[in-house]
Amino acid sequence: MLTSIQLDELRAAVGAGGLITAQNQLQTYECDGLTNFRVMPGAVVLPRTTEEVQAVVRVCARYKIPFVSRGAGTGLSGGALPAEGCVVISLARLDRILEVDFANRLVVVEPGVINAHVTQRVTPRGYFYAPDPSSQSVCTIGGNVAENSGGAHCLKYGFTVTHVLALEVVLPSGELVQFGSRALDTPGYDLTGVFVGSEGTLGVATKITLRIVKRPQVVQTLLAAFASPHAAGQTVSDIIAAGMLPSALEIMDALAIQAAEAAVHAHYPTCDGLLLVELDGSASEVESLMRQVRELCGKNGASEIRVAQSEQERALVWKGRKAAFASMGRISPNYIVQDGVIPRTALSRVLTEIESMAIGAGLRVANVFHAGDGNLHPLVLYDRSIPGQEEAALDLSYRILRLCVDSGGSITGEHGVGKEKQEALGYMFTEPDLATMQLVRCAFDPENISNPDKVFPRPRLCGDKPGPYVPHALETAGIAEIF
Amino acid sequence: MDSTTAWTLEEGTTQIASIVGEEHVRVRGESVVCAPADAAQIAPILRFANANGLAVTASGSGTKLGWGNPVAADIQLSMGRMNTLREHAWQDMTCTVEAGSTWAAMQAELARHGQMVALDPLWPERATVGGIVAVNDSGALRLKYGGLRDLIIGMTLVLADGTIARTGGKVVKNVAGYDLHKLMTGSFGTLGVIAEVHFRLHPLEQHSRTWTAVARHPSLFDAPLCALLDSQMTPSGVQLRVSQRQSALDVRIAGLPHCLDESGAHLRKILDPLELSESIESVWQARQELVDREGAVVLKVSLIPSEVCAVFSELQQWADDDGVDCAAVAQATGLITVALRSEPEAAVTLIERLRARLRVCDGSLVALQIPEALRNKFDIWGCAAGTLTLMREIKRRFDPNRILNPGRFVGGI
Numbered sequence: 001m002l003t004s005i006q007l008d009e010l011r012a013a014v015g016a017g018g019l020i021t022a023q024n025q026l027q028t029y030e031c032d033g034l035t036n037f038r039v040m041p042g043a044v045v046l047p048r049t050t051e052e053v054q055a056v057v058r059v060c061a062r063y064k065i066p067f068v069s070r071g072a073g074t075g076l077s078g079g080a081l082p083a084e085g086c087v088v089i090s091l092a093r094l095d096r097i098l099e100v101d102f103a104n105r106l107v108v109v110e111p112g113v114i115n116a117h118v119t120q121r122v123t124p125r126g127y128f129y130a131p132d133p134s135s136q137s138v139c140t141i142g143g144n145v146a147e148n149s150g151g152a153h154c155l156k157y158g159f160t161v162t163h164v165l166a167l168e169v170v171l172p173s174g175e176l177v178q179f180g181s182r183a184l185d186t187p188g189y190d191l192t193g194v195f196v197g198s199e200g201t202l203g204v205a206t207k208i209t210l211r212i213v214k215r216p217q218v219v220q221t222l223l224a225a226f227a228s229p230h231a232a233g234q235t236v237s238d239i240i241a242a243g244m245l246p247s248a249l250e251i252m253d254a255l256a257i258q259a260a261e262a263a264v265h266a267h268y269p270t271c272d273g274l275l276l277v278e279l280d281g282s283a284s285e286v287e288s289l290m291r292q293v294r295e296l297c298g299k300n301g302a303s304e305i306r307v308a309q310s311e312q313e314r315a316l317v318w319k320g321r322k323a324a325f326a327s328m329g330r331i332s333p334n335y336i337v338q339d340g341v342i343p344r345t346a347l348s349r350v351l352t353e354i355e356s357m358a359i360g361a362g363l364r365v366a367n368v369f370h371a372g373d374g375n376l377h378p379l380v381l382y383d384r385s386i387p388g389q390e391e392a393a394l395d396l397s398y399r400i401l402r403l404c405v406d407s408g409g410s411i412t413g414e415h416g417v418g419k420e421k422q423e424a425l426g427y428m429f430t431e432p433d434l435a436t437m438q439l440v441r442c443a444f445d446p447e448n449i450s451n452p453d454k455v456f457p458r459p460r461l462c463g464d465k466p467g468p469y470v471p472h473a474l475e476t477a478g479i480a481e482i483f
Numbered sequence: 484m485d486s487t488t489a490w491t492l493e494e495g496t497t498q499i500a501s502i503v504g505e506e507h508v509r510v511r512g513e514s515v516v517c518a519p520a521d522a523a524q525i526a527p528i529l530r531f532a533n534a535n536g537l538a539v540t541a542s543g544s545g546t547k548l549g550w551g552n553p554v555a556a557d558i559q560l561s562m563g564r565m566n567t568l569r570e571h572a573w574q575d576m577t578c579t580v581e582a583g584s585t586w587a588a589m590q591a592e593l594a595r596h597g598q599m600v601a602l603d604p605l606w607p608e609r610a611t612v613g614g615i616v617a618v619n620d621s622g623a624l625r626l627k628y629g630g631l632r633d634l635i636i637g638m639t640l641v642l643a644d645g646t647i648a649r650t651g652g653k654v655v656k657n658v659a660g661y662d663l664h665k666l667m668t669g670s671f672g673t674l675g676v677i678a679e680v681h682f683r684l685h686p687l688e689q690h691s692r693t694w695t696a697v698a699r700h701p702s703l704f705d706a707p708l709c710a711l712l713d714s715q716m717t718p719s720g721v722q723l724r725v726s727q728r729q730s731a732l733d734v735r736i737a738g739l740p741h742c743l744d745e746s747g748a749h750l751r752k753i754l755d756p757l758e759l760s761e762s763i764e765s766v767w768q769a770r771q772e773l774v775d776r777e778g779a780v781v782l783k784v785s786l787i788p789s790e791v792c793a794v795f796s797e798l799q800q801w802a803d804d805d806g807v808d809c810a811a812v813a814q815a816t817g818l819i820t821v822a823l824r825s826e827p828e829a830a831v832t833l834i835e836r837l838r839a840r841l842r843v844c845d846g847s848l849v850a851l852q853i854p855e856a857l858r859n860k861f862d863i864w865g866c867a868a869g870t871l872t873l874m875r876e877i878k879r880r881f882d883p884n885r886i887l888n889p890g891r892f893v894g895g896i
Contacts (some may be wrong), residue, residue, distance in 0.1 A: 237574055282749075
């Protein structure tokens with residue numbers, strides 16, 4: 001519980017209009033996109049400036065009150081889940097694009113700026129902001145920085161960290177610091193590099209300098225239908241072996257296609273393994289490479305190959321892919337979204353294994369994945385009303401993660417560890433590895449107040465209910481959807 | 484090792500020999516030089532050093548040992564035995580290499596499957612992976628492929644207390660835990676000893692061509708360079724070479740052979756009115772040649788790309804005025820290598836002047852190589868501004884007894 005003195009100080013920091021304490025309003029902030037974890041915060045603050053963020057963090061530091069910063073709350077690992085009685089720092093009002101510098105191909109934004117708005121702002125001059133998580137129309141740059149978000153196009157263009165040049169950060173002590181600069185290689189440790197992806201545990205970013213990229217002359221998207229995801233996966237391997245680096249390589253299986261079709265009518269071919277290949281570059285280069293891709297698809301028995309003929313058609317292809325998670329509701333009452341990574345060469349073996357694990361558990365698993373970089377998103381479908389099925393689904397989903405680690409991969413490619421995968425991190429890394437990471441944590445946040453009890457494994461507290469997806473009240477009411 | 488040197492040196496040698504084997508230990512001056520076989524041998528050596536407060540430096544072939552502030556190492560870890568490419572998962576486009584492997588040896592192995600780590604560091608024939616990562620070196624390829632931060636996907640390191648820790652992994656996409664490898668990259672060996680590095684790989688550039696334009700003054704490149712960087716072309720190298728006599732702009736484009744003619748034509752249009760001629764690949768050695776200049780002060784300068792030509796012009800003017808022999812190679816990323824030859828005072832004056840100029844364009848200047856006459860005449864690192872306290876705290880947590888390259892880094896870290 002926050003004391004009235006503490007609340008007064010928070011109010012003084014952000015003004016009366018920037019402090020939320022009413023229970024019904026606090027409820028909005030009790031979870032993020034991982035809705036089965038819910039904790040009521042002690043208060044929510046909505047600062048408008050860096051100075052206000054700093055003032056809030058100073059209050060928290062003085063009283064050792066935990067704080068959790070939050071963007072749009074689209075995260076899928078519970079990274080923005082409040083700590084009991086904490087202060088949630090919503091960065092939604094820090095939503096200005098402060099500067100666009102085309103000469104140096106960068107923009108400076110506040111953390112509450114929506115990912116897609118950066119691209120919209122620089123499109124007239126032919127530029128775009130490359131990281132494109134599926135939630136890009138609503139998720140914020142601050143959240144992307146926290147999670148080191150990826151997206152379908154990071155195969156070629158890299159992750160959020162590739163595109164962050166500099167950060168202004170309020171440290172958990174309340175001190176304001178600058179990491180990096182517009183120029184490369186600022187002397188000293190790469191604090192920007194370690195901060196991006198630290199899931200809000202090292203402080204609050206209040207200003208972010210991002211690279212922007214010139215849009216290529218030509219972008220072409222090809223769809224190829226295969227009899228199995230394995231054949232689609234083999235085609236991916238062949239494309240890579242041919243020395244190509246497409247901007248995206250995505251695979252969806254029959255269940256995922258069925259769900260996406262039901263939700264957005266993307267006109268996907270009906271098949272068991274759909275491969276989506278996007279190439280970009282100069283017109284002549286794309287034309288040559290696309291010819292090669294077609295040949296490789298044919299060699300692996302593609303029954304249908306088509307290239308999106310217009311920008312609208314291409315947008316529809318992507319809309320279907322990006323809505324894949326949300327559309328699972330069309331084919332299953334409940335589902336768990338997973339996010340594991342495997343070496344690309346293990347794809348076929350891991351898919352077979354997942355299939356047999358699913359059969360063994362008596363459940364269906366839909367597969368959507370960024371095949372180019374081995375990032376799987378298995379969706380475990382189940383029905384909570386059937387006794388025991390939820391537990392079975394949970395168990396299966398965690399076994400899939402362990403399979404990813406055992407295959408030489410990772411427990412998360414882009415969703416982060418957050419609350420959901422704390423324990424799984426302990427499966428992936430040894431005690432000494434984790435203790436070394438903690439050295440960084442302790443240097444930044446010795447009092448452990450910045451998004452505490454996230455990322456790192458710990459004994460589970462009573463009352464935690466890990467795993468499956470539970471619709472948020474807003475989602476049930478049709479006000480919001482998840483990505 | 485001071486008054487107890489003889490005893491300590493002997494004891495240290497015996498102790499370390501029991502770890503790595505006698506044939507891999509020798510005494511050089513006041514240091515014990517030893518060659519561990521793997522991380523498991525580095526760990527007890529560091530534990531021993533940590534318990535006795537002995538300064539440790541890890542080195543490969545020593546190409547950059549003179550970079551940073553000097554360190555009097557009690558123990559020198561010679562990484563040459565750890566030189567194996569442990570894994571090349573070519574279908575996954577990743578590799579795992581030991582820190583003591585030379586860059587060229589690693590690349591030769593990777594090239595067998597038409598792949599590379601997309602980075603062109605200094606002295607590739609001799610420089611080792613660990614040293615290159617420790618100083619965060621990069622060359623012209625950085626424009627297209629990014630720096631080491633973007634190419635390293637994991638690492639095995641040994642901490643001062645002997646802890647062997649892994650960070651990242653062997654897959655390209657991975658956000659599990661903190662990216663300690665980013666902290667290690669460019670940390671000049673002050674946080675841990677890098678034992679093994681996992682890289683993401685790119686296809687080799689099988690076909691590429693380089694075009695060069697020459698002009699009397701770097702300012703003539705300003706507008707064409709801006710136009711090139713604002714275009715849809717994705718060159719795999721753009722460098723500006725400047726000396727007192729003339730300036731040159733080199734552009735390298737890689738692609739399918741039949742597309743390169745078209746790229747050349749397109750490039751001519753963008754760089755108009757500059758006259759382009761085709762060059763040989765060796766023009767990309769320009770940075771290496773600068774660093775190899777006998778007796779030169781070598782600077783790493785970083786600034787926003789849009790200011791490169793303007794700063795070059797000013798630098799050239801100052802050098803002319805002060806009688807300093809100054810040559811430089813700038814990458815289009817804004818990273819510049821400068822070589823100065825002059826009287827010490829004139830060099831320091833020029834460096835301070837350049838630093839002041841860089842402050843207004845977010846830039847920085849680090850002196851990588853300096854003649855002895857200039858040692859302690861100026862801060863080679865420049866100011867690390869407001870983050871020094873945090874950096875010192877990170878150092879304290881990782882290496883509380885300050886045994887790893889003590890004093891070598893920014894702010895005496």
